[in-house]
Amino acid sequence: MQFLHFNAGIDDVTAARLAVQQAVQAGASVMVLPTGITALAARRLGVPIPAVFATYTDPMRDGIVDSMTSPHGMTGISLADWLDEKRLDVLRQAFGGLQRIGVLADREWVALFDVERRLAAYGQETGVQLTLFLAQDEADVITQMDSPTAARQQAWYIPPTFVSYVAEGTIRTQLQRLRRPAMFGTTEEVQAGGQMAYAQDTSFAMPTLAEMLGRVLAGELPQHMPVERPRRFVLSVRLGDEFAVDVAPAVVRKADLVITAHAALPAVPH
Structure with a gap:
């Protein structure tokens, strides 16, 4: 078997389209499209060969x-993350009486996931005031979280966006300065020092993609294979004196992973 690699760049529509065309011209029998932009390029070009994305x-x-x-x-x-409302529910359960929650995210996330409408609907339903703080890099994070409006927030929600990745340490530093609890979107952020996260388990992604590729190579048609999505979700909690407010015991008992000052303790899976 011969594997051919074509560089589609990052967020480059023209490069993605060219890479897909090169794969077809090279006589590929199946394509692996590891990003949404390459998958969309293949769909728009009407590629005649099967693909996994x-x-x-x-x-x-x-x-x-x-x-x-x-x-x-x-x-x-598809690893599309629609857990924002669920995370906000758990955050409110973990720290009772929250009326004002700051949401720190980047503009791409807001646009992709219809965030402003969904946050408004959640606030109307629950009576919680949700304030959106937009940041694209570390400097923006400092500016936003150093504002008088940020100081009035009782807790924070940090969804899994690009800015939460590139400014992870800065975000934790600002939360420690503000002495406010927070909900993150990935387990890794809690392992690095965050207080709590509710995350999709994405460890299945690469093995499943490889399995799908093997099935297509064996002759199975893509339409016989449903698009896979995360099926397991992980609630992780960190306990320690560095936090101003403790996570409610009822939420700790539900956690899949509890990290203490001494060790990481797996809770009973649910």
Whole structure:
């Protein structure tokens, strides 16, 4: 078997389109499209060969597939994260009486996941005031979290966005300065020092993508393979004197991972 690699760049529509065309011209019998932008390029070009893809967005909304259960021409994995309301629910359970929650995120996340409408609906339903703080880099994070409005927030929600990755340490430093609890979007952020997270378990992604590729190479049609999504979710909690407010014991008991000053203790899976 021969593997050919074509560089599609990062967030470069033209490069993605060219890479897909090169793969077709090279006579590939199947394509692996590891990003949403390459998958969409293949769909728009009407590529005649089967493909497997991975994307962090919604493949139906983006136009990559017409069906999640019977995708035509290509199938794959969607890691689109729609857990914001769930995370806010757990945050409120963990720290009772919250009326003002700051949400720190970047503009791309806000646009991709219809965030402003969803936050407004959640606030109206629960009576919680949610304030959106937009930041693209570490400097923006410091500016936003150093503002008088930020000081009035009782807790913070840090969704899994690009800025939460590039400014992870700065965000934790600001939270420690503000002495406010926070909910993160990945287990790794709690392992690095964050207080709490509710996360999709994405460890299945690469093995599943490889399995799908093998099935396509064996002759199975993509439309017989539903698009896969995360099926397991992990609640992790860190306990320690460095936090101003403790996580409610009832939430700690539900956690899949509890990190103490001495060790990481796996709780009973649920």
